[in-house]
Each structure stands twice: as structure tokens, then as C-alpha cells.
Amino acid sequence: MKLFDTRASELRDFVPIEPGRVGIYVCGPTVQSEPHIGHLRSALVYDLLSRWFEELGYQVTLVRNVTDIDDKVLEKSKESGIDWRVLAQRNERIFAADYQRLQLRSPELEPRATGHITQMLELIQRLVDAGHAYQVEGSADVYFDTASWSQYGELTNQKPEDMESEEAAGGKRAPQDFALWKSQKPGEPVSASWPAVFGAGRPGWHIECSAMSTYYLGKEFDIHGGGLDLRFPHHENELAQSQAAADGFARYWIHNGLVSIAGQKMSKSIGNTVSSAELFELTSPAAVRYYLASAHYRSVLDYQPGVLAEAEAALDRLHGFVDRAGRELAATQYAEIQQPELPADFVAEMNDDLNIPAALAVLHETVTDGNTQLDELDFKAAALSRDQVLRMLDVLGLHPTSWSSGGSAEHAVLDGLVQNLIAERNSARAEKNFDRADQIRDQLAELGIELSDGSSGTHWSLS
Numbered sequence: 468m469k470l471f472d473t474r475a476s477e478l479r480d481f482v483p484i485e486p487g488r489v490g491i492y493v494c495g496p497t498v499q500s501e502p503h504i505g506h507l508r509s510a511l512v513y514d515l516l517s518r519w520f521e522e523l524g525y526q527v528t529l530v531r532n533v534t535d536i537d538d539k540v541l542e543k544s545k546e547s548g549i550d551w552r553v554l555a556q557r558n559e560r561i562f563a564a565d566y567q568r569l570q571l572r573s574p575e576l577e578p579r580a581t582g583h584i585t586q587m588l589e590l591i592q593r594l595v596d597a598g599h600a601y602q603v604e605g606s607a608d609v610y611f612d613t614a615s616w617s618q619y620g621e622l623t624n625q626k627p628e629d630m631e632s633e634e635a636a637g638g639k640r641a642p643q644d645f646a647l648w649k650s651q652k653p654g655e656p657v658s659a660s661w662p663a664v665f666g667a668g669r670p671g672w673h674i675e676c677s678a679m680s681t682y683y684l685g686k687e688f689d690i691h692g693g694g695l696d697l698r699f700p701h702h703e704n705e706l707a708q709s710q711a712a713a714d715g716f717a718r719y720w721i722h723n724g725l726v727s728i729a730g731q732k733m734s735k736s737i738g739n740t741v742s743s744a745e746l747f748e749l750t751s752p753a754a755v756r757y758y759l760a761s762a763h764y765r766s767v768l769d770y771q772p773g774v775l776a777e778a779e780a781a782l783d784r785l786h787g788f789v790d791r792a793g794r795e796l797a798a799t800q801y802a803e804i805q806q807p808e809l810p811a812d813f814v815a816e817m818n819d820d821l822n823i824p825a826a827l828a829v830l831h832e833t834v835t836d837g838n839t840q841l842d843e844l845d846f847k848a849a850a851l852s853r854d855q856v857l858r859m860l861d862v863l864g865l866h867p868t869s870w871s872s873g874g875s876a877e878h879a880v881l882d883g884l885v886q887n888l889i890a891e892r893n894s895a896r897a898e899k900n901f902d903r904a905d906q907i908r909d910q911l912a913e914l915g916i917e918l919s920d921g922s923s924g925t926h927w928s929l930s
């Protein structure tokens with residue numbers, strides 16, 4: 468598989484540190500507010516990447532952190548008057564619920580920053596000992612000394628003097644130096660500070676991810692991901708401090724593109740943010756998933772009116788073919804679904820830096836072929852198309868069974884049971900045992916399940 472490594476600025480063959488295993492760390496949300504469309508897209512990219520690695524036979528360890536302490540969380544807490552811990556957990560739960568609605572596979576680990584202060588302090592101490600960090604006199608503030616690290620700027624290919632950075636103030640030696648440990652400021656809650664040899668305080672944002680990623684994935688690990696907006700300063704600083712502390716850190720850096728709104732950058736100040744709640748009001752979670760996956764992960768995804776309707780129509784076409792094939796193949800020797808190999812083109816596109824738009828094109832072509840095969844009563848070929856379509860949908864997290872009626876496992880079981888009763892009713896009718904056929908219908912109706920007989924067979928719904 469090839470991945471575009473942002474640090475090398477080129478496509479690279481993916482070679483894992485340990486054969487058969489891949490460790491991925493992705494910067495998760497800062498939970499100062501509810502999720503928006505950009506958060507969902509970013510999380511989905513790493514879900515799709517993890518699913519693909521699993522399809523390729525890798526054992527995946529995906530770590531997605533929760534930044535539950537930083538300046539933004541404390542600012543929001545001050546504005547709203549809500550305890551920062553309550554605010555962070557409340558938003559974290561909304562993120563979790565939205566991730567679940569999109570059917571993202573759960574990361575193996577979801578560490579919270581507040582649970583890893585020990586690891587952060589240990590890393591800061593190593594940097595101080597190695598001469599790459601300094602404590603400001605008379606304060607608990609500790610900064611990374613960028614001048615001490617000649618590779619600083621390598622991730623984003625910038626020279627320190629060209630970087631946009633805050634003025635050197637409060638004991639900082641250079642404008643590019645960044646905080647590793649921040650002393651408790653007047654007015655900040657005591658609950659947001661932890662004891663340390665440097666003095667009571669809290670971690671800087673960048674050190675959180677360096678400490679958590681290496682704690683769970685090892686001092687050197689395979690992939691570090693995040694949104695493109697995190698390349699600088701966040702990832703540049705993570706890389707510098709981790710390598711200055713003699714950790715190998717990430718071998719591959721991947722960055723997902725951002726979401727724009729009708730061609731404009733999404734921003735709170737313009738007021739054009741689209742929350743995940745708004746998206747889920749407009750269409751089904753499956754269509755949201757399809758839409759968010761439909762652009763290449765590195766490109767900008769532009770949100771416009773009508774895009775969700777297009778996603779719905781595309782998804783209907785895919786699922787509609789599966790339904791049709793199911794009905795038309797039911798009475799043939801090809802009724803049973805098999806697990807064929809994925810089409811070679813699909814595999815090639817997914818291996819090409821996770822080219823999902825091109826993989827989706829292969830999926831749609833297979834549906835076109837499948838419909839033609841059904842028209843021509845070529846059931847053998849149509850069955851293969853149906854099975855391949857289902858395999859591809861499964862890889863993309865769009866398998867119809869998992870999405871029908873909310874996509875629960877319970878629904879799948881219920882469907883199986885009702886389908887058995889529908890089959891029994893059909894046999895009863897064929898034998899002209901109409902009493903038994905009516906009995907089945909009535910029993911289901913009592914349970915709130917309605918049957919409707921149409922030209923394509925019998926369908927059920929909850930009344």
C-alpha cells in the first residue's frame with residue numbers, strides 16, 4: 468500500500484515496523500464544543516484507513532486521543548460558567564454518539580489528556596535534562612528551546628525565522644519556542660492544575676500528543692495522522708520535542724484535507740460552521756458517511772446545498788441493486804451470498820493512497836454491470852456482481868444490513884426471524900393453507916410488524 472507521507476512530501480510504500488501490525492495515532496478532538504462536519508470527516512478518514520489495513524490482514528491499533536484540558540476548554544468553561552470537566556465530558560459524549568451514528572469502528576484506545584499527566588511530565592523532564600527545554604525563572608513555565616534543535620521546521624519545510632509565531636514574552640527566549648508546561652494563571656481553576664517539580668500547572672497542547680502516542684504505540688510507531696490544519700504548529704512541535712527526546716516517533720505522517728462551506732473556509736467568525744447535528748437532521752447517517760467519504764481524503768471537501776441529496780441517490784442506487792439482486796436471485800441456485808475476492812481495480816485504488824473516489828467508481832461500475840446481467844438473466848454473473856458489491860460496501864462501512872433501520876445488530880436478527888416467517892407464509896399459501904398464512908400475518912401484526920405483498924415479494928415494516 469502507498470501512502471502520501473507529508474513529511475517526505477511524496478507517496479511512499481507502507482512498510483510496518485512489525486510485520487502484520489500497524490499502529491496509528493490520530494489527533495482527536497479538543498472537546499470544548501460539539502462536533503462539526505470537519506471533525507466527522509477527519510475521524511472517518513482514519514476509520515476507513517484502519518478498515519483497509521484490516522482488510523489487508525494487518526492487526527490495527529488505532530489511538531485517537533481526547534484533548535480534555537487546554538486553553539480552549541478553559542476559555543469555554545469561563546464563558547459558559549460550566550465546570551471545565553463537566554463541559555469536556557459532555558462534549559466528549561456527543562462526539563462518541565456522533566461517531567457511533569456514522570458507524571466508525573472504535574479506536575483500540577481513546578486516551579484522555581488529563582489521564583496522562585505523569586507521562587507528559589516524564590517527557591518534559593527528559594527534554595530539560597537533554598538541554599532542549601528550559602524553565603522560566605520564578606515561574607513554573609517550561610518551554611521547548613527551538614534554537615537547540617536544528618531540525619526544527621522539517622515537517623512543514625519552514626525556517627524558524629519565517630514561521631508565524633507568538634512574540635517572545637513571559638520569559639520565552641525565542642518567538643518560536645512553545646510551552647511544554649504552563650503555570651497556573653490567576654483566575655484559572657485549581658482543578659486544572661497538577662503538581663510538578665516545575666511548580667503546579669498544566670501541560671501544553673503539543674506535549675499531550677507526544678506523550679500519549681509513544682506511551683501506547685512505542686517510542687517509534689508507524690503512522691501519525693490528523694487534519695491538515697494541525698501540521699503547524701501542532702505536529703511540527705510534536706515531532707521536534709519527541710525527536711529531541713530521542714524518541715523515533717512517527718514513520719509516516721498523513722494529513723486529511725479540511726471541509727469548506729460553499730467554497731469558503733469554515734470559521735466561527737464567519738458563522739458558516741455546519742454542526743454534525745445539522746447534518747444528521749438533513750439526511751440519514753449512512754448518506755452522511757457516503758458523502759464524507761466521497762472526496763479524496765487529502766482534498767478539500769466542499770459542502771454545498773444538494774451534496775447530501777446526491778449522496779443519498781448514489782447510496783440508494785448501490786443498495787437498490789443489492790435489493791433487486793436479492794429478489795431476482797432468490798429462486799435461483801445463486802440465492803446464497805458468497806465471499807468473493809474484491810475486484811482487483813478496487814484493491815488497486817484503495818492501495819493507492821486510499822483513493823476512495825476511484826474505488827467508489829469501481830463499485831458503481833460493478834452495479835451497472837450487475838443490473839445489465841440481471842436484465843439479461845445472466846444469474847451467475849449477476850450473483851458475482853452482487854457479492855462483490857457487498858464486499859466493497861462492507862470495506863467502506865456501507866453494507867446495507869448494518870444500516871437498515873438504524874443499522875443495529877438487533878435489526879439484522881429481527882429481519883432474519885421475520886424473513887423466516889414470510890417464507891413459511893409463502894409455503895402455506897402455495898399449499899392453499901390460507902388459515903396458517905393469515906395466522907402468521909396476524910401474529911406479526913400483534914407484535915407491530917406489518918407485511919405488504921407486492922410484485923417484488925413481501926416486505927415488512929414496523930407499524
Ligand SMILES: [Zn+2]
Pocket residue numbers: 493494495676701
Ligand atoms: Zn495532537
